[in-house]
Each structure stands twice: as C-alpha cells, then as structure tokens.
Amino acid sequence: MKIVDVKAYPIRIQNYDDVSSILEQFDKGRKDVSDQSFGGGSERPPIRDLGDHFIDETHHTSIYSKFHETTVVRVETSDGIVGWGESQSPVSPNTTATIINDLVYPLIINADILDVEAIWHNNFTAMRERGHYTGFYIDAISGVDIAIWDAIGKTFKLPTHKLMGGRHRNSVKIYNGIGGRDPKKVAEMAEWSISKGYKALKLHLRETIEGTIDIVSEVRKTVGNNIDLMLDVHMMFNTHEAIKLGKQLENFNVYWLESPSDPNDIPGQIEIARSLDMPIANGEWTRTKFEMREIFEKRAYDISMPDIARTGLTGAKQIASIAHLYNIPVAPHVGGGGILSVASTVQFSIATPNFLIMEHSEQGNKMKSLYLSKPFEPKNGLFPVTEAPGLGIDIDEESLQKFLLKPSV
Numbered sequence: 397m398k399i400v401d402v403k404a405y406p407i408r409i410q411n412y413d414d415v416s417s418i419l420e421q422f423d424k425g426r427k428d429v430s431d432q433s434f435g436g437g438s439e440r441p442p443i444r445d446l447g448d449h450f451i452d453e454t455h456h457t458s459i460y461s462k463f464h465e466t467t468v469v470r471v472e473t474s475d476g477i478v479g480w481g482e483s484q485s486p487v488s489p490n491t492t493a494t495i496i497n498d499l500v501y502p503l504i505i506n507a508d509i510l511d512v513e514a515i516w517h518n519n520f521t522a523m524r525e526r527g528h529y530t531g532f533y534i535d536a537i538s539g540v541d542i543a544i545w546d547a548i549g550k551t552f553k554l555p556t557h558k559l560m561g562g563r564h565r566n567s568v569k570i571y572n573g574i575g576g577r578d579p580k581k582v583a584e585m586a587e588w589s590i591s592k593g594y595k596a597l598k599l600h601l602r603e604t605i606e607g608t609i610d611i612v613s614e615v616r617k618t619v620g621n622n623i624d625l626m627l628d629v630h631m632m633f634n635t636h637e638a639i640k641l642g643k644q645l646e647n648f649n650v651y652w653l654e655s656p657s658d659p660n661d662i663p664g665q666i667e668i669a670r671s672l673d674m675p676i677a678n679g680e681w682t683r684t685k686f687e688m689r690e691i692f693e694k695r696a697y698d699i700s701m702p703d704i705a706r707t708g709l710t711g712a713k714q715i716a717s718i719a720h721l722y723n724i725p726v727a728p729h730v731g732g733g734g735i736l737s738v739a740s741t742v743q744f745s746i747a748t749p750n751f752l753i754m755e756h757s758e759q760g761n762k763m764k765s766l767y768l769s770k771p772f773e774p775k776n777g778l779f780p781v782t783e784a785p786g787l788g789i790d791i792d793e794e795s796l797q798k799f800l801l802k803p804s805v
Contacts, residue, residue, distance in 0.1 A: 397509050397551060401472040402540065404496035406489035406801040407734065409464040411763050449487060452602070456631060456658075459487055464763060466705070466734040467492040468796065469539040471547050473509055479547025480791050482736035483539030484705035490804045495536040499523075504540065509551070512544045516710040520684070534683040534706065541708030542740045542787075549786030556786055557746035560713060568745040568779040570756040571626060573731075575600035577607075579614035586615045586623075592758055593776030596624035596651070602632055605641045616648045624753075626677070628654040635664035642672040652677040652699055652727075665696040675699050680729035683707050685714040692722045699752065703729040704744050705737035716748045725752035735764040739772060739787040742779045754779070767796040 444451040452458050467489040469481040485492040503522055507515050519537040528534075549556045557563060572589040574597060576582040586597055599615065601608050608629065616625060627650050633641060638656035645653060654677040657664055669676045675698035682688055683706050691697065700719045702712045716726045726748060728741045738756065745751045756774065757764075765771060769790040782788050 397477075398474040399471055399504055399507050399509060399544075400474050401470075402496065402501045402504060402543075403470045404483070404493035404536075404539070405468045405470070405796060406485070406493040407464075407466050407468055407767075407796070407799045408461075408489070408801040409763055409766060409799050411464040411760065458630075461487050464732065464734065464760070465489045465801070466732070466737070467496070467535075467539055468734070468736060468767075468791070469496060469543045470791075471509075471540065471543040473547055473551065475551060477547050477550050479509075479543040479545070479550060479786065480736055480789075481539040481541065481543030481546060482705045482734055482740070483535040484703060484731070484733045484737060485535065486732040488804075489801060491532050492536050492539070495533055496540060499533075500536055500540055509544050509547050512541065512548060513710050515544065516541050516708060530683050530687065534711075538683070538704075538706055538708035538711060541710050542704065542736065545709045545740075545743075546786035553785045555746075555781075555783055555788060556709070556740070556743040557781075560709065560743065560747040563746055563781060564749050564751065565746060566781050568742050568751075568754055568781070569596070570594075570754045570774055570777055570779060571596035571598050571624065572756060572758045572777075573598045573600055573628075574759075576611075577603070579611045582611050583614045583618035586619050589758060590619060590623065593774075593778075594758070595622075595777050596626070596753060598626040598628055598654070598755065600628050600630065602630055605633075605637060605644070608641060609644055612645060612648050612650065621649055624651045625649070626651045626654060629656055631655050631658055633657050635661070635667050638664075638668045639671045642668065642674055646672065646674050650674055654678065654701070655680075662690060662694065662696050665691075666694055669695060669697050677701055677727060679715075680706070680731060682715075684711055685718055688715050688718060692718055692724060695722070698724065700724050700726045701729040701755075702726060703731065703733065703737075704741045705730075705733045709740060709744055712744050713748075716744075716750060720750045723750075725750050727752040728754050730755040730757070735761075735768060735772060735789065736787065736791075738764065739789045743787055745779075746781055767792050767799060 467483040467485040471479045483492045572594045574585040652675040677699035678697040679701040769792045
C-alpha cells in the first residue's frame, strides 16, 4: 500500500455561456451607488477586467477567475488503487499543481497510505522553517491528503467516513448558495432553490447596508419564515458597520451572518459576535488547527467553516475536534470547490459529531461533474449516505484531460 505515483492536474472549465456576463453581474449599477456605507466618500471603484480574471475593488481587492478553476490530485498505490483529491484553486491552479508535482511528490513517494495523518504532519512541517504555514502550500498538501483518504477507502472497500470515525447521521443537510443585485431576481432564485427541495439558502451579497437589507427583506417575504436564510457579505464592512447591519438583519430571522469583516481583525470579530444575538459564521480562510486556536479560545465567532479542499480531511478533522471542545458547530465551506471538494465534504460531514450544515451550489453541480463517471447529486436538499468506497465517486480520466489548463510559463 505504498504510494508509487502522485500527479496534480490544473483544471479550467467555462461556467458561463458568455464569460462577460459574470462581469455584468458584479458591476451592474455600481456607478449609481455611493461608497459611503463602505467607509469612504467616493463612488464604488469599477471592476477591472484582466482577461481570464477580473478584480473587484469594492472595499478591498479580490481577484476572481471567469472560469471554474481547481486542482485535481491523483495518487496511485503499489496495489494499483487510485485515489482522487482536490486542492481548491479558484485562481491560478497551476501554482498549486506545481507545488504538488515538484515539492510534495518527493516528500510522499513510497510512503504507506495508512500513515495518512503522519504524512499530513510531515508535509506541514516540511516548509514551516520558511514560513509556509498557510496559503497555496497548505492547499496543495490538503488535496494530496484527500486523495490518500480516498485510496485507503478503496483499498478496504469502505467509505471514507467509516475510516474517519464512523457514521453520525443518515444524510447530510445542505444549503444552496445564490446571489445577485436585484431583489426580485434573487427572490426568484430563492423560489427556484426551494422547488429543488432546499430548506436552507445562503445569499452572497456585496452591497451597502441599505442594499443588503432590501434584498434580504424581499427574499424573506418571498420564501416565508420556514426556510433557513444565511447571509455571506464577503468581508464588506468594518466592525461598526457589521454590527449596525447585524442588528437590522435580526429582524429577518437570519440564521447566520458570514464573513462580516476582515478575518485578520480578531478583536473586531469578537466585538461583532458579542454585540449580536445572531450567530457569526467564519473560517473558510483558515487552514489548520494552529490558526483556529485563538479564534476558538476567544469565541471570535459562533460557527466554524473549514473548507476541506483547503484543510484536507485530516486538517478538517483536527479543527472540528477542537471546535467540539468549545461547543462550536461546524458548517463546512465549499464555495468554488469542484466535485471532489463536494464529495470529500460529504464524507467529513457524515463523520463529524458537531456538524451543522454543508454548503452547496445546485446550479454549479452539473458543470463540476463533467469529469465524473456517473452523477453525484443531492436530493431534496440532502446528500444521502452511501456505502460506496472512498469518497463515493469515480473520475473519468479521459474526460478530465479535456479540461487540463496549460502551464502558464
């Protein structure tokens, strides 16, 4: 059960019929919106088109791809078993793939897959002398970690959740993530999600306080009070503004407020959490238990959101265990992750006692599944628990080759 080969594949899939539509979605109407609610006095800065990518400079600078991009990891064992994993790489998957192929490969070749947690530890410590505690490097070792867990499951013909401690539930509750700028259109998307069986929704909004309340009000009026409604504002506000927004959101029975401000400002996060009755969710940015220690100790937020394609299954298990000590539930983040991220998150969710709910994209799942041998889909807002080995999915390697991204240099 030795590792005999490791390969990382940078993937790019067009997820819009017209990639210019994503710019319109981000930029529509921004010239008419004052920036006063974002801490400045000028108009919102424009979206900058960079070809394959674009930059949104609303309040802070974030770069996005116009495509679905990720890094798929293949691990092969001496028994001929192939395990698959994913390193979330929404921008520059070539970077993550290069780290795996050039740096991680020699660290793990000939290692025993049953030493999976030791492998994670050795990979993590290999670059700490140079300060690589997070970022692309941890994303890289996380994808490898997921692939090893998949290979172990396939070796013993057991689902990964059985190997991670066993089944805590018979299905995994998920919410559908939706967004937009027009309150009526967002409400229509919410209705569509409910028609697909979802009982929980998350709104992705990048608006002023007033614009946010307008959309939340319209959606709540449309879906009623029996649907769990979460809100991700993508770090749009400072501490004072986030508290002001949160107090207004409490009138709409919002299930949680996610990423309200700069996650590096832990004192600010604590102040927000203590000022609101509504739970604060955060944590997709952090990748290891070491980053989470102070956050949990100081109760900087109420719900932890590890992203499995950034933490690996080993890292996520560590984070969830520590969260459990503080009676903090985990609601794993998936975001722009691909289908292997989805499948590994389902396995993690089944095996985690303090699991709350999992992120999903109903509208993106078909596109993410283009290199699967057979569909992997939820039903009525739930992923069922199966006994399929490993992560429970199979990759069509021929189809995967169609989406390989050429090296950037």
